[in-house]
Amino acid sequence: MNSLADFKLKLPFVIVVAHQKGGSGKTTTCINLSVELSKLLNTTVIDADSLKQFTTFNSKRKEPLNQKHISTSEALEQHLRADDGLTIIDLGGYDSDFSRAALILSDMIIIPMSDSDNDIDGLGEFMSILEKTQSVRADIKPFVLVNRVHHADKSTHNDLSAFAKDKPFEVFDTVIRNNKLHTKMIFTGENVVEKKPTSKPAKEILSLVKEILTKA
Amino acid sequence: MRNKFEALNSDRAKEVMADSHLKENKPTTTKEKTKKNQMVYGIPVDLAAAVDATGESLSSFAKRAMLRLAKEEDIF
Numbered sequence: 001m002n003s004l005a006d007f008k009l010k011l012p013f014v015i016v017v018a019h020q021k022g023g024s025g026k027t028t029t030c031i032n033l034s035v036e037l038s039k040l041l042n043t044t045v046i047d048a049d050s051l052k053q054f055t056t057f058n059s060k061r062k063e064p065l066n067q068k069h070i071s072t073s074e075a076l077e078q079h080l081r082a083d084d085g086l087t088i089i090d091l092g093g094y095d096s097d098f099s100r101a102a103l104i105l106s107d108m109i110i111i112p113m114s115d116s117d118n119d120i121d122g123l124g125e126f127m128s129i130l131e132k133t134q135s136v137r138a139d140i141k142p143f144v145l146v147n148r149v150h151h152a153d154k155s156t157h158n159d160l161s162a163f164a165k166d167k168p169f170e171v172f173d174t175v176i177r178n179n180k181l182h183t184k185m186i187f188t189g190e191n192v193v194e195k196k197p198t199s200k201p202a203k204e205i206l207s208l209v210k211e212i213l214t215k216a
Numbered sequence: 217m218r219n220k221f222e223a224l225n226s227d228r229a230k231e232v233m234a235d236s237h238l239k240e241n242k243p244t245t246t247k248e249k250t251k252k253n254q255m256v257y258g259i260p261v262d263l264a265a266a267v268d269a270t271g272e273s274l275s276s277f278a279k280r281a282m283l284r285l286a287k288e289e290d291i292f
Contacts, residue, residue, distance in 0.1 A: 073233070077224060096238035104224050104232070136229045137220060 009216035011041065014080060014087045016106040020129070021122030022093040025112040025147040027053045028182050030090040032205045033110075033212070035191040038065050040213075042085030046070050048102065049092035053186050060189030073101030080105055093122075095129060103133040106140055108216055111169065112147035112176075115156040130168055142169035143215070145208070147176045170215075174208040176201070 017030045027049060034045045034054075045067045047054040058064045070076050076098070080087060089106070091099050103109060111126065113119040123144070130142055144164065146157045153175075161171045176182075179201045181192045192201040223229055263283055267274055274282075 073224070077221060081221065094238055095236045097233040097236045100233045100236050101224060101229075104229055105220050107220075132232045132235065136226065136232055137223045 007210075007213035007216070009041075009086075009213045011086060012080070012084045013108070013216060014089070014106045015108045015110060015212070016089045016091055016102050017110045017112065018091040018099065018103065018126070019111050019113060019119070019122055020093055020095065020126040021118050023116075024093070024114060024119050024122065025176070025182075026093070027051070027057075027090055028185065029110060029112045029145060029147065029176070030054055030088060031057050031185050032182075032191045032193070033209065034065055034088050036193060036205060036209045037086055037088065037212075040209075042066075044068055044079070044083060044085060044087050046076070046079075046087065046089045048098065049090050050094075051092065054090050057186045057189060060187060062189065071098060073098050076101060076105060100129065100133060103129070103140070104136050108212065109140060109142040109169075110145055110172075110212075111142060112145045113160075114146075114148040115150075115153065127167065127169075134168055141215070144169055144171045145174070145176065146171065148178050148182075149175060151177045151179075153177070172208060172211055172215075174204060174211050176204050176208065 015033070017026045017033075019026055030045070031054060034043060037043050043066060045054060045058070045065055047058075047067065047069070048071065055067065058067050068079060070079055076089075089102050091102055109130070111123065113123055134140055134142075144160055146160060149156050157171065157175050164171050177200070179192075179199075181195055181199055181201045185191055185195075188195070192199065192205055196202055263286065264279065267279055267282065
């Protein structure tokens with residue numbers, strides 16, 4: 001990977017991983033990104049999902065990532081005012097005043113979604129929240145991440161990119177495809193790159209990291 | 217451009233946050249804790265302590281009956 005100086009991302013920076021529906025891969029995305037971005041940047045992770053799966057994952061790590069337990073918008077504001085690094089927030093699939101505060105305070109929103117009807121429905125609902133959030137801060141950058149699709153799927157990314165043309169979000173070029181390496185990370189404490197650095201899922205995650213650093 | 221913290225504290229942000237489906241679980245304040253602690257099975261702490269001090273073993277039903285009488289007599 002290029003040196004950090006080659007990329008656009010400037011600290012402090014806040015990434016929120018969010019989607020209205022459960023099962024879209026928010027925590028999996030958060031785990032994969034947190035591990036990789038922690039290698040490059042001073043990173044803090046906030047597990048705001050009530051399932052606390054990121055917290056379980058982190059507890060299994062030999063060297064846990066820097067994690068903070070924050071559940072109110074006041075505490076989040078306080079943390080971000082003091083922090084000069086990267087903060088990654090794993091938001092649960094709910095709509096609360098805390099989740100909206102997190103969206104308002106974010107610099108980049110990553111919305112993982114598969115091609116399931118459930119996720120597509122959820123994106124519609126989430127878009128209305130995004131529009132409200134952008135009415136507070138127009139400079140927030142939401143990106144949809146095509147996630148958990150079949151290894152041969154081509155249409156989901158093309159369809160979403162066409163759909164996004166007049167919408168308040170962009171679509172990442174990187175596509176994360178279904179692979180068993182993404183499962184059981186929570187119980188092993190390793191992300192896909194640590195599990196198998198030369199695998200396809202690892203390459204996809206590294207490509208996503210590069211894209212985030214470039215598009216931030 | 218205003219910064220994100222100014223944006224979060226703006227009237228528009230407050231409207232957007234108030235419009236969400238769920239409200240935050242605010243940490244319990246000292247005042248709320250005090251209020252909770254005032255009652256033991258529906259009996260004020262003062263009464264429960266006063267009964268305990270007598271050394272008598274009373275059921276919560278008996279304590280509630282005492283509370284009712286005490287209220288009628290304007291003691292509590």
